[in-house]
Amino acid sequence: MEFQEAFRVADAAVVAKTEKHLTDVEFAILEGAWQGLSYEDIAQTKNYSLNYIRGDVGNKLWKKLSDALGEEVGKKNFRMALERRSHSSLPSGNYQQPSGIEQELPYRPLPLGSKLYIPRPPVEESCDREVLKPGSLVRIKAPWKMGKTSLLKRILANAEQQSYKTVNFSLRQLETAVFTDLDKFLRQFCANIAVNLQLQPELDEYWDEALFGSMTSCTNYIQGYLLANIDSPLVLGLDEVERLFEYPEIAIDFFALLRRWHEEANNLSIWQKLRLVVVHSTEPYVKLNNNQSPFNVGLPVKLLELSLEQMQILARHHELNWLDNSSAERLRAMVGGHPYLVQLAIYSLRRGELKLDKLLEEAPTQAGIYNDHLRGMLALLQEKPKLADAFVKLMKNDGSVSLEPQLSYQLESLGLIQIEGNKAKLLCQLYQLYFREYFQV
Template sequence: MTPFSPQSMDVKAALEIVKQILAPQQLSYVEELVFIRTWQDQRYRDMAVDTGYEEGYLKDIGSRLWQALSQHLGYPVSKKRLRFILAEVARQPEDRNPLGMPAATVVGEKSIEFPGSPLPFQSSWYVERPPLEEMAHRALQQSGSLLRIKGAWGMGKTSLIHRLLGQAQREGMPVALIDMRQADASAFESFDAFARWFCWAISQKFNFNLNVDDYWFASAGSKLSCTTFIQDQVLSRLAMPVVVAIDTLHHLAEYPTIASNFFAMLRSWYEQARSSPEWGQLRLVMAYAAELDLPLQTHQSPFNVGLPLELPLLTRTQAEDLAQRHHLANQGVSEDDINRLLIRVGGHPYLLQIAFYWLQSGHFTSQQLIDQAATDDGIYREYLHRLWAIFQQSPDLEKAWQQVIASDQPVVLPASVAHRLEAMGIVQLESGRVRVRCHLCRDYFSALYADL
């Protein structure tokens, strides 16, 4: 490669280096957008204004991108250090990065990408949690069914959705996956704007080239217009069972008026399916991180009907199965090592996958990995820093978390706060009380607060 200085490297050259580092993983449109604008010294706040994406969503995308680069290069990559680090990478010979490490770990003939993205359908790294998958699959065979998937961040909600939609497609059903984070800020200005965006998103997923405004009846109201659009322009056109999955529904908690109207409309669709064969063709999947504290009447809520599935932590047997797929025994990792890791991370799928990735690479011994896990030198530093950043934006949430980790017994917290901690994946709710779910997080933050 031609030597670059941090100031002279242009954005195209920098982006190409990032793609080489992360190959075979490909950057999404939003990841490229965040990288390019970061290179242009834009703040996330300014990116949000210019692009219409939520600032928090862009920060999350950026954090994951810097984390992926950090793990591939072997040392911390941050927004501020990006130019300097890529200039250093550009000075290295083309056949190696600064550590001589491959961009992906290889097991047998399978290349393992760094964990962080949902698993595709039929991924060999997906671990089933019986009987959830079979129950969900059976539910989607039923007329007018509604499936509710609840799980904290990193628990595998979207991976399960990919699996279900892949099975549905294989059985001949049209499918659509709508992620609430994909909506621009303008879509959340009113329920009418959101309903139009939702109809447009679904029509695009099914490759219908429709102008939603042509089918909108302002005098009838947004809910009726949206309902009529789905019935006449989606269900009637397809005329067969169809699966619509709505991911990251908890994002709507930031917009209670929109959420209340939207959820009431989803409940009405479910009720219509009881008597209308046309609406019976619709199978709905809802995925969210925690209970949403919204003023919904019982008869207007979709959260008390359908099949509820809460994703559990992986059991010891399931974790050992995943370890075997990574051939960790070849790296000298024992069952006792896996057990000690489970004590730390509690069977959290994402945290286990990160550990198994690094153990299989041979970059860490199991002893090193476990000893450093709850420190800023360990493999979980980006994950722990992400939690810290959330607490810095929510002092009330941090105060509640400090109360939880300071107690050996489950504590009582306001429901809204408890559910937010639950969505982060660091606590578990038991009979209205909250207890620590992840000892990794307790150890890290206990030490952090002790030093402050």
């Protein structure tokens, strides 16, 4: 049973019981638990606070699922409970099987072929061309939930059409304990790539930390084993690499390796097989040597917000009758063109849950569709006083202000602010209206 099917079963049972769908943060917890992640790893992966994930939402989620499934359900046994339910008929009640469009939930990467994926030219074409070049490096930067992972999936799918090998690897997949030791981190990194290429890891055959060191061993492994055993180029997609920014000692060495592999294509033909796609949500705030950084070479790609025209296209795909730009303009005035915030609004309007006037009125309140998203952001800020102080400073100044770089980059990665030059400003009116009450601005 795949996770998407399991989530459909869980959501159907909850809707039949409560007439309400599972939320985006509940989706995140179920997905992480399905992968065997701890609450700590789920919180780090999804950019929520640990207390919010474990206490505020997690406990209530298992109670909700227990009531819906008619048996005691928790983090350790929910998979079997959903397996059992999937083999029985779905519960009766007011639940209706959603249409194909409605199944494409706004809080997960969009599947290939989805009509709801809105291209942002010339981004896709530029990336597709670049990965065809020997030894190329593409670096995609955008805040949280801007569509980076959906774009990466499409880049890799296009490469597969060229008969290239591809690996899609998120650094959020690795457990926290791995980041305590460079050798442990690099061995797990290499082993994961090998498994994705359907190769036996065979690490010990190429690895000698004592004699060569971890970095040289890793390079020897990639060159002498992985690249040597494939007969086509390899596009390696590295998603959510910003997780490494929290571990400077490992980050400095790992990013130096990426830069070295990229440059080796000029010296050895075997390294021309490797094409790197590096995806991150903020600028690196670790101190990297300019000659050893992968963030100042290759093709830079910055995902922008959706335009009014793109919002109209998305509305049409959801079969909304927006005859002019007025509805899109009103929504954009509240949430900007942030893809996740826009998609969640249009998704809710398509399901007929409420009208646009009501949606906008309730948007910055606990009754609104963004309540879970906003509460999660609030909990994260409350757990990080320095980050909260920087955010409050920004709210108190109607214009743009300068913030300490690391705090500015962290707020940007969460999608709370935009950085223009050396200045930061709030992303949208939604955040100003919601957070000013809690921080008494």
